[in-house]
Amino acid sequence: MDCSDFRVLASAHLDFELSFAEQKSFLQHLEGCELCARLLAHMQKIQLHLKQGVSTSLSPDFVARLQERLRTDLARRPAWWRRLVEPGASGLSPASLGGLAVAAMAVLAISLSLFRQEAAPLVEPAGQSLQAGPSFKLIPAQPGSANPAGVADVSTGSDSLLERRDPARRDFSRQMKYVSQVGRP
């Protein structure tokens, strides 16, 4: 064993983690190397100091101050929050609260997907007109006209905006109109 091996194993020696064979060669090196012996003695001394703990102590009123802070912190939170984080206070078990959270997430996800469908761009990129449906065109802005900002012309055709964006919806809507007309006396 050389000095660099000794340094690698020094910590394991302090923690009594060396195998019998490792310990034997470690001690053999220690006997013949003054530098490593000094290093190990210093490490042991530091470890002892660290183990003794800190010489400072907590303020005597620490627990009282902690309790006071808890009282003020909790009082500052709204009642609904307290009921939510304190299952005992709401009368609900953590499992029921988890179920409620999952249900709320599901409702949120459905609402978001519906909102996204509604909020999709009404004007398509050029060259990507909808199948067999009326195409949209932008009316250029004309100062003094009824449409100064240049908004999309959505007045063409009789289908609604959603139907124009979604062919399946449009087809279904047309079928329903047909069924209602055929069904009339």
Add this chain to the structure above:
Amino acid sequence: MNSHEYTDEELINQFQAGNESAYLELVERFKNRLFSFIYRFVGDVDLAEDLLQDTLVKVYTHKHSYREIAKFSTWIYTIAGNLARTELRKRRRRATFSMSALGLGGRELELPSPDHTPSKIHEGVQTEAAIQRALAQLPLHFRTVVILRDVQELSYDEISKIMKIPLGTVKSRVNRARLRLQEILSNLDENRRNKA
């Protein structure tokens, strides 16, 4: 059954069920250990007390996030360690943290040594100051392992769970941290002797 006979895990379970005195018992059990852990970490008594209070408030308000898959001590040391590291990073960013300041906050020192003669007290204070300075010079990941191992005397396994690193990494990190600490202290000692 006396509350002292309950394990930490039993106490946190009781606290989760609404028993406030179980929380106070946990505070009594951990406050000094955590204080010395945080103090060794940040090197400032007042800041260590504030961070300890933050840790215990977090235990109170987030009691339901503790799951019995881990030891309670692992959980609470993780909270304390994270808060201390975050605070140190904040301070480093603000560049107001003085490594030389011992931050004893004017409080009197109580020496753990049984020998309380004035010269021994002075020597003890000097050694403690030197160790605290050396710890402050260690990189954060070395400082954490050496404090958890040598100050808190936690097992390698528990340190591995707290720091979320493999057991082998903990062992090699502890060894390198101890060697680095020894090196820093030797240099400090040499500088002091040269000045004298």
